[in-house]
Amino acid sequence: MTITLDVSAAINSRAGLGRYAHSLANALIAEMDAPPTLFFNRTAQARAFPEWEHVPQRSIGLGYKPWRILVWLGQLGRLSFRRMVPDATLFHATEHLLLPLRGVPTVLTVHDLIYKLFPQHHKRLNYWYLNAAMPLFVRRADAIIVVSQATKNDLIRHYHTPDHKITVVHEAAAPHFRVMPESEVARVRAKYRLPERFLLAVGTIEPRKNLSRLVEALSRLRRDDPRLGLVVVGAKGWLYEQFFARVEELGLQDAVLLPGYVPDEDLPAVFRAATIYVMASLYEGAGLPVLEAMACGVPVVSSRESSMPELGADVARYFNPYDVQQMTDVIGLVLGDDALRAQMAAAGPERAARFSWQRAARETLAVYRRVMR
Helix, strand or coil, X not given: CCEEEECHHHHHCCCHHHHHHXXXXXXXXXXXXXXXXXXXXXXXXXXXXXXXXXXXXXXXXXXXXXXXXXXXXXHHCCCCCHHHCCCCCXXXXXXXXXXXXXXXXXXXXXXXXXHHHCHHHCCHHHHHHHHHHHHHHHHHCCEEEECCHHHHHHHHHHHCCCHXXXXXXXXXXXXXXXXXXXXXXXXXXXXXXXXXXXXXXXXCECHHXXXXXXXXXXXXXXXXXXXXXXXEECCXXXXXXXXXXXXXXXXXXXXXEEEECCCXXXXXXXXXXXXXXXXXXXXXXXXXXXXXXXXXXXXXXXXXXXXXXXXXXXXXXXXXXXXXXXXXXXXXXXXXXXHHHHHHHHHHHHHHCCCCHHHHHHHHHHHHHHXXX
């Protein structure tokens, strides 16, 4: 049996889908007697992973948009791209792009239906493509893996996907997300000039992350806590102008720090340095930073929407992400209670440890075996 795993997202991106593909591939390599074959489309942003040097690989070199259109047209025309992966006995698409492969069982990971639920938060072309292509990909896949029960519910509700076709396999924090020593926290605090007290948000800057409301909550919290800051770790995504305009309107340019992309080796200490991690998102398919923050021993205050409560359970505290005053009140409650913060911080690593990539790999392999049968 030759499993072929599409890791294009890992090769070409550092965002959430890339982290998923990279982590799952490494976990599968460790679990399988013979490693999977890694397939990817190389773009100008492609990077290499030294740990994959001796793993079988196949690749093509088309741009991001041409490749997506080609795959969709291939599905519409019921063509077969089998010659690109001639040895595959099963193909797993880890992002929202399913190759048409006649005679080869396929598994598709669906991370979310954000384009369907929040079309106003997507670029027009991306919305058009996903809205047209995803229903076809979902129908054609022999099995679907989702990263949360929330995404499974959305697939059943919006695409009427049969329950038995969908398996929930939760993601996990990578092993290097852990409670860091104070010396490492001090190094990272100095490197990025982090404030003494700050709220932390991690993720691409885009409307779904709800950062404009979080900035409004920060403004209200600073009335009683003027030294409180906000650190947003992540690159600019799309439709981010409203966030930057809100920062200026509220006069918070000096209170909001934007270090951009932070390397993985520094990120655990950045989490640990934070007073509170805030997940303000309107929707998350997986909400992985909730687990990463808890693994690092940081109190988590989160939106109560979609997948976040699945991960945070009773360790995190929750708010309505559309209600700025409630967001302010919940963050303020945790900020003002040292004993509560210590309790939440202590419970976080144990909660995060309930999720692991080893478990995710084993559950994914079980899907493969079921599809092959």
